[in-house]
Amino acid sequence: MLTIVADNRKVVSMASASVTPAAAGGRGVVTRFAPSPTGFLHIGGARTALFNWLFARHHGGKYLLRIEDTDRARSTEPAIAAIFDGLEWLGLMGDEPATFQFARSDRHAEVAHRLLASGHAYRCYLTQEELAARREAAQAERRPFRIHSEWRDADPATLPQDRPFVVRIKAPRDGETTIDDRVQGAITVSNAELDDFILLRSDGTPTYMLAVVVDDHDMGVTHVIRGDDHINNAFRQLLIIRAMDAVEGGWPDPVYGHVPLIHGADGAKLSKRHGALGVDAYRDEMGILPEALFNYLLRLGWGHGDDEIIGRDQAVEWFDIAHVGKGAARFDMAKLLNLNGHYLREADDARLAALVAPRMAGETDPDLLTRAMPVLKVRARDLNELAAGAAFLFAKRPLAIDPKAEALLSEEARALLARIHDRIAGSHEWTLEALETVLKGMAEELGLGLGKLAQPLRAALTGQTTSPGIFDVLVLLGRDESLARIAAQATGKVQV
RNA sequence: GGCCCCUUCGUCUAGAGGCCUAGGACGCGGCCCUUUCACGGCUGAAACACGGGUUCGAUUCCCGUAGGGGUCACCA
Numbered sequence: 001m002l003t004i005v006a007d008n009r010k011v012v013s014m015a016s017a018s019v020t021p022a023a024a025g026g027r028g029v030v031t032r033f034a035p036s037p038t039g040f041l042h043i044g045g046a047r048t049a050l051f052n053w054l055f056a057r058h059h060g061g062k063y064l065l066r067i068e069d070t071d072r073a074r075s076t077e078p079a080i081a082a083i084f085d086g087l088e089w090l091g092l093m094g095d096e097p098a099t100f101q102f103a104r105s106d107r108h109a110e111v112a113h114r115l116l117a118s119g120h121a122y123r124c125y126l127t128q129e130e131l132a133a134r135r136e137a138a139q140a141e142r143r144p145f146r147i148h149s150e151w152r153d154a155d156p157a158t159l160p161q162d163r164p165f166v167v168r169i170k171a172p173r174d175g176e177t178t179i180d181d182r183v184q185g186a187i188t189v190s191n192a193e194l195d196d197f198i199l200l201r202s203d204g205t206p207t208y209m210l211a212v213v214v215d216d217h218d219m220g221v222t223h224v225i226r227g228d229d230h231i232n233n234a235f236r237q238l239l240i241i242r243a244m245d246a247v248e249g250g251w252p253d254p255v256y257g258h259v260p261l262i263h264g265a266d267g268a269k270l271s272k273r274h275g276a277l278g279v280d281a282y283r284d285e286m287g288i289l290p291e292a293l294f295n296y297l298l299r300l301g302w303g304h305g306d307d308e309i310i311g312r313d314q315a316v317e318w319f320d321i322a323h324v325g326k327g328a329a330r331f332d333m334a335k336l337l338n339l340n341g342h343y344l345r346e347a348d349d350a351r352l353a354a355l356v357a358p359r360m361a362g363e364t365d366p367d368l369l370t371r372a373m374p375v376l377k378v379r380a381r382d383l384n385e386l387a388a389g390a391a392f393l394f395a396k397r398p399l400a401i402d403p404k405a406e407a408l409l410s411e412e413a414r415a416l417l418a419r420i421h422d423r424i425a426g427s428h429e430w431t432l433e434a435l436e437t438v439l440k441g442m443a444e445e446l447g448l449g450l451g452k453l454a455q456p457l458r459a460a461l462t463g464q465t466t467s468p469g470i471f472d473v474l475v476l477l478g479r480d481e482s483l484a485r486i487a488a489q490a491t492g493k494v495q496v
Numbered sequence: 497g498g499c500c501c502c503u504u505c506g507u508c509u510a511g512a513g514g515c516c517u518a519g520g521a522c523g524c525g526g527c528c529c530u531u532u533c534a535c536g537g538c539u540g541a542a543a544c545a546c547g548g549g550u551u552c553g554a555u556u557c558c559c560g561u562a563g564g565g566g567u568c569a570c571c572a
Contacts, residue, residue, distance in 0.1 A: 036572050071571060128570065144498045144568085166570055184501065193499055193568090201570040208572045231500065232567050260502080260565085267564065296508095299521085303509045306520040325509080327502045328565060335508065335522045345535075379534035389533090443531095454531035466533035 029061025030220045033087075033094070034101075034212070036068040037079035040278025041086030043331065044227065044262045044270060047297045049092045051259055052225045054298070054319040056095075064219055065094030069102045070211055086279040090290050091312070099219060101211050108206035111214045111244065112167050112199045120243035121199055123165040124151040147195040167200035169239055177235050182257035183324045184228065189235050197236055209233065213240045217251055225321065228258035257321050260301060260328040270331060282336075287359070287383025289347065292340035301329040309342060341381035349373035352386065359387035364394050372476050375468035392462035393476060398488060405459035409489055413456035417490035420453060421483060430479045432471050439471075460489035 033049040035041065041049075056063035065087070069075040087093050115121035126149050138145035151159075152170060171194045178188040199210045206214075212233075216224060224234075234256050245251035264270045282288040295310055302325065304310065304318045344352070353369035372393055380386035401409070409417075420442070427438050443450045454470045461473050461482060474482050487493035 034572095038572080068572060074571075131570090139497095142497075187500065189500065195568095198570055203570080205570090207570070212572090227566095228501070229566055230572095233572095235500095258501090263565080265507080269565075299508065301508080303520090305510060308509095308521050325502095329509090330507060332507050332522070338522055341535090378536095381534095439531095449531075451531040458532065464532090468533085470531060 028222075029056055029059040030064065030222045031056040031061065031225055032064040032066055032216065032219060032221050033092070034066040034068050034215075034226070035083050036071065036074075037076060037083055038071065038074040039079055039082075040280060041083045042270075042278055043282075043297070045083075046086060046090060046092070046279050046293070047262060047300065048226055048259065049087060050090070050294065050297050051257075051302075051319075051321065051324065052223075053092045054315055055223060055225060055257075055321055057316040058319045061222070062095050062220075063092075064096055064221070065098035066215055066219065067098055067100050068208070068211070069100055070105070070206065070208060072102070075102075082278060082280060089279065089283060090294055099215060101215060104211070104215060104218075105206055107218065108211045108214050109200060109204060111240075112206065112210060114247055115169065115199065115240070115243055116167055118243075118247045119170070120247065121167050121169050122149075122152050122154070122196075123159060124149045124168045124196070124198075125160055125163050125165045126151065146192075147197075149196060152196060164202040166198045166202050168196040168198055169236075169243070171196050171236075171239055177238060179231075179234055179238070179256055181231075181234075182223075182225075182255060182321050183260075184231070184258055184326055187231065189232075194235055194239065199240070209236055210240060213237045213244075216254060217241070217244070221254055223257060224254045225257040225259065228260050231258050234258070257324070259324050260326060262300065263328045263330045265330055265332070267328075267330060287355075287386070288336065288340050289343045289383075292336065292343040295343070296336045296339050300331070301325045309339075337381040344377050344380055344382070344386065347377070349377075352377060352383075355383055356387045356390060359383055360390065360394065362394060362396075364390075368393055368476065372468075372472075375472045375476075379466075379468070389467075392464065392467060392473070395463065397484060399460075399463045399485060401459065401463045401489075402465065404465045405463055408455050408459040408465065411491070413459075414489060414491040416453065417456055417460055417486050418492055420457060421486045421490050421493060424474075425483055430475065432475055435471050435474050456489075457486070460486050 031052040033045075033052045035045050035049075053063045055061075067075075067080055067083070069080070084093070084098075112121065116123070126147075131147070134147075135145050147168075149168060151165075152168070172191045174191060176188055176190045177194075178186055180186055197209055198207050200206055215221075238253060241251050241253060262270050277285075279293065282293055283290070291311070294312065294315075298310060298315055298319075299308065302319075302323055304323070307318075310318070349370045350366075350373075352373050353366050357364045357366065357369060369390060372390060376386060376389050380389055420439070423442055424435060424438055427434055439453055440450060443453050446452075455465075457470055458467050458473065459465065461467075461470075461477060467473055468476075477485070
């Protein structure tokens with residue numbers, strides 16, 4: 001993972017040095033997923049990535065990745081690795097090596113200076129203290145605070161030479177701006193609501209607002225699909241885009257699609273309290289399959305008629321951003337588990353065996369695990385349940401007997417086990433059919449239901465009250481192990 | 497608080513003026529299958545936030561109300 005990061009860095013610095021805007025003029029669709037590496041890839045981010053990926057694939061376009069690491073204090077290398085790891089797992093890596101935003105600071109500053117030179121931006125010498133004081137004053141008078149810098153229209157000749165300044169955009173003060181959002185529909189904001197936000201900080205570094213716009217432009221991004229917490233930013237970013245378009249042309253408005261955030265079960269924004277975990281937790285701790293999370297996330301906030309089970313290819317064919325719901329959807333673990341159970345049953349047995357083995361205590365046999373999978377996977381919803389269900393296969397004698405199973409092993413039951421032991425020990429074939437014939441015949445002879453034999457058998461063989469079918473268990477365990485486990489619980493048997 | 501957005505069963509959703517007696521899925525209840533647990537099948541309860549319009553006719557269009565969410569940094 002770290003080598004990939006290093007490679008990406010190299011590619012980026014070359015790209016930023018040559019400054020070759022891909023000119024978003026017309027042609028193919030280009031989307032992007034742009035997380036800031038301040039933590040793991042959370043479920044909401046994964047869904048945003050998914051929608052970008054699907055939209056691009058559906059339209060035969062390109063899907064790119066950009067790491068927004070301009071916040072040097074909060075961005076970390078492990079977070080970058082975790083995000084790539086999560087995307088990789090879900091099959092949502094970009095079509096090209098990721099772009100790293102911080103590496104492109106010079107290009108961002110260059111754009112700010114063009115805006116400055118063309119009069120679309122200005123140097124503002126207001127200090128943070130002055131701003132804070134004005135903000136407080138506005139608060140005290142209970143009126144909304146808008147930055148009105150006296151430097152906006154200052155005579156360039158009178159500008160201080162040795163004081164720090166920030167570069168602010170000159171936002172229009174009248175009129176209104178409408179965004180035709182592909183998810184939300186038309187959204188209109190009065191320009192008076194937008195104030196002169198900062199492009200370049202006093203230390204010369206670009207702000208997020210500037211960096212996003214410049215990077216999207218240079219990467220040729222045509223469709224900006226992201227969380228709807230960015231709606232307000234879209235209007236500000238459009239200001240920069242239109243200013244640059246006026247300055248040098250070739251800066252078309254992107255198409256926006258602001259998808260709703262995912263909420264917790266209580267309807268509030270998903271937070272750690274709700275289990276807003278990284279996708280790695282769904283994989284490692286909860287034992288979720290990537291195709292299940294993919295399907296779940298897709299159906300969360302989007303639907304296609306009555307269809308519930310939707311695979312990758314089908315999703316690409318059907319995905320339509322206009323059908324993404326406008327309201328926030330709540331995360332429902334029960335439904336995810338149900339879907340996971342479905343994909344578990346569909347999954348390849350050897351693959352499942354490999355996924356389950358590390359979750360089991362002690363030694364396991366991949367071959368036996370694989371052979372047991374068909375009867376094991378139908379009764380599990382996640383890999384942990386699958387591992388628990390497989391435990392009996394590798395348990396060492398003497399078997400730990402679960403209290404509920406113990407209750408099944410009465411005196412009569414133990415006596416019965418002795419008879420079963422002798423009877424099946426004499427069976428020359430150890431197959432599903434042969435064992436079934438023998439045991440059913442025996443039950444009939446004794447005038448008992450098969451359950452009377454099967455239940456104590458299950459307890460003796462697995463130490464539990466639930467397991468795959470009893471004949472499956474016998475065959476999986478094999479003749480020697482089965483007879484030994486039965487003998488251990490039967491009365492009057494010499495334990496091997 | 498200002499601004500922006502949202503609102504169909506508990507949850508995810510279908511629905512784009514008559515197809516709606518509002519459909520599907522998860523979850524929940526019942527039945528069947530069955531040696532247990534599952535899987536599977538059948539089945540039941542369960543929703544158009546409220547109030548006004550527009551219309552011959554509104555879940556669907558418009559306006560209010562209520563509720564919810566987002567956003568208001570030299571963070572991203």
